Amino acid sequence: MSVAIIEADGLTKRFGGQTAVDEVTFSVNEGAVFGFLGPNGAGKTTTIRIVLGLIFADAGGFSLLGEQKSSRLHRVLPRVGAFIEGPGYVPYLSARQNLDRFLAAEGIRRSGRPKLIADALEAVGLEMVVDRPVGRYSLGMRQRLGLAQALLGERDLYILDEPTNGLDPSGMREVRRLIGELAARGKTVFISTHLLAEAEQICSHVAFMSQGRLVKSGALDELRSDYPQQLKILGTPVGRIMELIGPQARLDGPAVMADLSPKDGPRLLQAMIVDGIEIAEFTWLTPSLEEIFIAEVGEGFDVR
Numbered sequence: 044m045s046v047a048i049i050e051a052d053g054l055t056k057r058f059g060g061q062t063a064v065d066e067v068t069f070s071v072n073e074g075a076v077f078g079f080l081g082p083n084g085a086g087k088t089t090t091i092r093i094v095l096g097l098i099f100a101d102a103g104g105f106s107l108l109g110e111q112k113s114s115r116l117h118r119v120l121p122r123v124g125a126f127i128e129g130p131g132y133v134p135y136l137s138a139r140q141n142l143d144r145f146l147a148a149e150g151i152r153r154s155g156r157p158k159l160i161a162d163a164l165e166a167v168g169l170e171m172v173v174d175r176p177v178g179r180y181s182l183g184m185r186q187r188l189g190l191a192q193a194l195l196g197e198r199d200l201y202i203l204d205e206p207t208n209g210l211d212p213s214g215m216r217e218v219r220r221l222i223g224e225l226a227a228r229g230k231t232v233f234i235s236t237h238l239l240a241e242a243e244q245i246c247s248h249v250a251f252m253s254q255g256r257l258v259k260s261g262a263l264d265e266l267r268s269d270y271p272q273q274l275k276i277l278g279t280p281v282g283r284i285m286e287l288i289g290p291q292a293r294l295d296g297p298a299v300m301a302d303l304s305p306k307d308g309p310r311l312l313q314a315m316i317v318d319g320i321e322i323a324e325f326t327w328l329t330p331s332l333e334e335i336f337i338a339e340v341g342e343g344f345d346v347r
């Protein structure tokens with residue numbers, strides 16, 4: 044049976060007259076890489092802040108690693124590696140010193156800290172600048188340092204809020220690799236991002252947020268299978284391919300396209316072979332995460 048690592052039930056948070064998080068309900072199971080997706084201002088960070096006990100919800104409840112009481116969150120937070128927007132560092136201290144202060148505050152013994160810090164800084168590619176004051180770091184370097192902090196030691200759950208903001212393409216690739224490694228070790232990762240193409244590469248599950256509301260959530264594969272698949276065929280003679288497919292067939296340049304159910308694929312392929320058609324390509328095009336997001340949420344990726 045799958046174990047829920049995070050469960051949110053009707054979470055609601057208002058700031059003045061604005062409802063930033065509006066009855067948000069979702070469940071993150073153990074081992075999932077869960078993408079919390081939506082445009083700027085959708086309510087992602089606010090939800091994360093609630094779940095980490097940094098702010099209180101106005102309504103609804105949640106559990107984190109089985110703990111349901113806000114007053115007892117401190118019991119499970121040491122099992123969570125968290126990276127949220129704009130982590131604060133002491134600017135005149137180095138990365139090494141900043142992380143050492145963080146571990147000291149977590150109660151980790153002095154003798155155990157250097158190895159944890161070295162491993163985390165190496166994992167994010169900061170080993171060359173560990174002794175430079177953090178105030179002289181670039182945006183991307185500070186972002187990597189925030190990730191290093193989240194990666195310190197072994198945790199059961201990693202909550203990463205927009206972890207690739209400000210990173211160059213190779214930095215983004217490294218973050219994807221890091222998340223893949225965490226997932227391979229059975230860790231649960233909850234990642235918020237507005238970059239759908241990126242989420243598509245790393246997430247097993249997704250939730251779509253829009254204007255404070257959770258519009259849809261589920262396993263990415265299952266969400267995909269709810270959408271018609273497009274078949275693309277390149278071959279000759281084109282007219283005969285279209286005849287075999289029937290009225291759903293249409294031409295897109297040299298390709299014959301059709302919205303079909305994948306279960307019709309083998310029959311069609313066999314008919315084409317028997318007919319002597321020369322087939323150069325026979326591909327199912329699955330809808331991208333962006334296409335699914337737009338279909339579920341509407342075209343707008345508007346910022347509130």
Ligand SMILES: Nc1ncnc2c1ncn2[C@@H]1O[C@H](COP(=O)(O)OP(=O)(O)OP(=O)(O)O)[C@@H](O)[C@H]1O
Pocket residue numbers: 058063081082083084085086087088089090128237347
């Ligand atoms: N402390 C606050 N006081 C007032 N309004 C706030 C506060 N924090 C967030 N908001 C508002 O709540 C809404 C949701 O913000 P939130 O930061 O949760 O969105 P987000 O999805 O994380 O966006 P981004 O991708 O830009 O970080 C926004 O309209 C934001 O302006």
